[in-house]
Amino acid sequence: MNHNRNDETNLERRQELQHEEEAFRLNREEKRLRSARRNAVFVWIVNSIFWLTGMLEILLGIKFLLRLFGANPQNQFAQLINRLSEPFIAPFSTLFISPVTDGGANIFDVNIVIAIAAYALLSYLVVSVVRLIFYHES
Secondary structure (H helix, E strand, O other): OHHHHHHHHHHHHHHHHHHHHHHHHHHHHHHHHHHHHHHHHHHHHHHHHHHHHHHHHHHHHHHHHHHHOOOOOOOHHHHHHHHHHHHHHHHHOOOOOOOEEHHHOEEOOHHHHHHHHHHHHHHHHHHHHHHHHHHHOO
């Protein structure tokens, strides 16, 4: 009878250990899934920041080239680029006086170059803050 009772106790203990092991595995898997979700959100945010910044950099680069090569300001494409880029150039527009050639037709707009560099730096800083927020809490 004592032997039978020991077997029952051992069986109960084995079942308890098995449940604990399953709970541990489940907990570990849940942590892995939370981490994977967190990483996916982080990657999406970072890619979005870089994509938006890249589009802005392209827009400003086109504006720079149009001014540098003396594009006709009455042209619809030039007007579109100027309208789209104006809000992003405005903070930098009076920072420096840009050198001109060919009687003012060709303008090396230093302010656009500074805006391009500033937005690139700003995007890097924003990504760094996002990285700090996402991986400091882990």
